[in-house]
Amino acid sequence: MTSDTAISTLHAWQALDSRGKPTVGCEVVLADGSRGDATVPSGASTGTHEARELRDGDAGRYAGNGVLKAVANVEGEIARAVRCRDAADQAALDRRMRELDGTAGLGRLGANAILSVSVAAAVAAARSRGRELWEHAAAMAGREGEAPLLPVPMVNIISGGAHAGRSIDVQDFLVVPLGAGSFAEAIEWASRVREGTAQVLAERGLPVALVADEGGLGPVLPANRTALEVLCRGIERAGLALDGGDGRGVGIAIDIAATQFFDRDGHYVLAAEQRRLTSAELIAELAQWCAEFPIVSLEDALAEDDWEGWPEATRVLGSARSGQHVQLLGDDFFVTSLDRLEDGITARAANAVLVKPNQAGTLSDALDVVRRAHSARYTTVLSARSGETEDTWLADLAVGWRTGQIKVGSTMRSERTAKWNRLIRLESALGGKAGYAGGRELSRFA
Numbered sequence: 001m002t003s004d005t006a007i008s009t010l011h012a013w014q015a016l017d018s019r020g021k022p023t024v025g026c027e028v029v030l031a032d033g034s035r036g037d038a039t040v041p042s043g044a045s046t047g048t049h050e051a052r053e054l055r056d057g058d059a060g061r062y063a064g065n066g067v068l069k070a071v072a073n074v075e076g077e078i079a080r081a082v083r084c085r086d087a088a089d090q091a092a093l094d095r096r097m098r099e100l101d102g103t104a105g106l107g108r109l110g111a112n113a114i115l116s117v118s119v120a121a122a123v124a125a126a127r128s129r130g131r132e133l134w135e136h137a138a139a140m141a142g143r144e145g146e147a148p149l150l151p152v153p154m155v156n157i158i159s160g161g162a163h164a165g166r167s168i169d170v171q172d173f174l175v176v177p178l179g180a181g182s183f184a185e186a187i188e189w190a191s192r193v194r195e196g197t198a199q200v201l202a203e204r205g206l207p208v209a210l211v212a213d214e215g216g217l218g219p220v221l222p223a224n225r226t227a228l229e230v231l232c233r234g235i236e237r238a239g240l241a242l243d244g245g246d247g248r249g250v251g252i253a254i255d256i257a258a259t260q261f262f263d264r265d266g267h268y269v270l271a272a273e274q275r276r277l278t279s280a281e282l283i284a285e286l287a288q289w290c291a292e293f294p295i296v297s298l299e300d301a302l303a304e305d306d307w308e309g310w311p312e313a314t315r316v317l318g319s320a321r322s323g324q325h326v327q328l329l330g331d332d333f334f335v336t337s338l339d340r341l342e343d344g345i346t347a348r349a350a351n352a353v354l355v356k357p358n359q360a361g362t363l364s365d366a367l368d369v370v371r372r373a374h375s376a377r378y379t380t381v382l383s384a385r386s387g388e389t390e391d392t393w394l395a396d397l398a399v400g401w402r403t404g405q406i407k408v409g410s411t412m413r414s415e416r417t418a419k420w421n422r423l424i425r426l427e428s429a430l431g432g433k434a435g436y437a438g439g440r441e442l443s444r445f446a
């Protein structure tokens with residue numbers, strides 16, 4: 001007998017992401033008529049080791065970035081392989097697609113094609129069972145009985161690097177509203193900081209009209225540390241306190257995205273400051289920043305394959321803030337890969353994992369990384385990409401999987417606010433039934 005949640009048809013299309021680049025959209029229809037759809041994101045500062053998007057390469061359309069081949073793979077090969085399979089058994093469905101692709105990076109059929117089916121199937125299965133997606137995600141993680149958990153937001157205020165024309169080397173300067181008592185209050189604080197920072201920049205005669213890829217400010221600044229200094233003034237202008245180590249104020253998170261400025265002979269090249277640093281020198285520089293500014297999280301402090309530097313960075317920077325715990329977060333370093341996380345745990349490299357479902361290629365693979373991270377006492381930050389759509393499934397995964405933290409960009413641009421708004425709505429709808437991770441989340445396993 002066919003179950004209600006058996007997959008009957010797949011439909012896919014070429015949609016647009018927030019940078020105007022094509023991306024894959026997919027709808028899954030189940031035997032009982034339930035439908036679920038999803039569009040997938042795409043990065044700009046992608047790690048070498050992440051799952052592979054399939055792009056057409058046909059220069060005549062969208063400069064080669066079309067995804068019509070990926071769309072055809074969903075409707076052809078993938079549809080044939082997953083028809084009649086149970087959309088509610090996420091692990092089996094994802095395993096089947098991984099086997100079908102046959103390559104480690106999912107590049108044959110396209111990780112963009114596979115993820116679109118993986119997510120749309122979850123949305124359809126949730127609908128079929130009359131559940132919210134976060135509830136379905138909690139069941140997928142085996143955490144059905146637990147209270148849902150609203151994550152702490154990590155919010156982009158100033159961008160550089162690949163997200164803002166490389167005006168400064170460091171890619172993103174973000175705030176973590178540690179002391180806010182709820183998710184909604186945390187977003188309100190972040191929004192005030194963005195406004196305060198824009199005012200500080202405007203007073204210094206720096207243009208603030210240009211919005212970076214994730215909705216942050218993209219000013220041209222003389223040095224990376226100027227961004228930190230401006231951000232501190234922006235926090236104060238917002239009437240908020242810089243975090244003093246007690247978790248009551250606003251902390252700063254930076255995404256160094258160091259792979260982006262690592263050169264072939266092993267140096268970190270800060271082009272904006274005309275400096276060329278070794279791994280040890282970059283660590284020393286970051287330690288100084290941590291001592292001077294209320295930095296609570298450092299993402300991709302070193303390059304993706306700097307396996308010698310990462311354990312050292314973790315040891316030195318993990319407590320560089322006068323004894324306070326600093327989160328060392330691996331993005332390009334772990335690429336949401338269980339194997340790389342396992343190697344990192346063994347090497348004592350990093351203490352937190354950035355989880356991007358499209359780096360993994362399926363929901364189950366991303367969930368495995370969340371689980372392993374927690375069992376090794378690494379914190380997790382679920383993350384959007386710089387190229388996003390208005391879709392909101394990421395917000396539900398954060399709540400159901402209890403990732404504790406989420407990063408989706410700034411407090412403006414609809415593809416960003418769509419996720420914040422979904423979380424605000426869930427917090428409001430769930431009321432006392434949901435918990436809020438709170439600022440302590442960042443040092444939960446320290």
Ligand code: PGA
Nearest residue numbers: 042043044045046385386
């Ligand atoms: P990406 O950037 O989506 O362009 O890779 C996001 C990040 O580095 O965290």
Ligand code: ZN
Nearest residue numbers: 255257299331
């Ligand atoms: Zn990153």
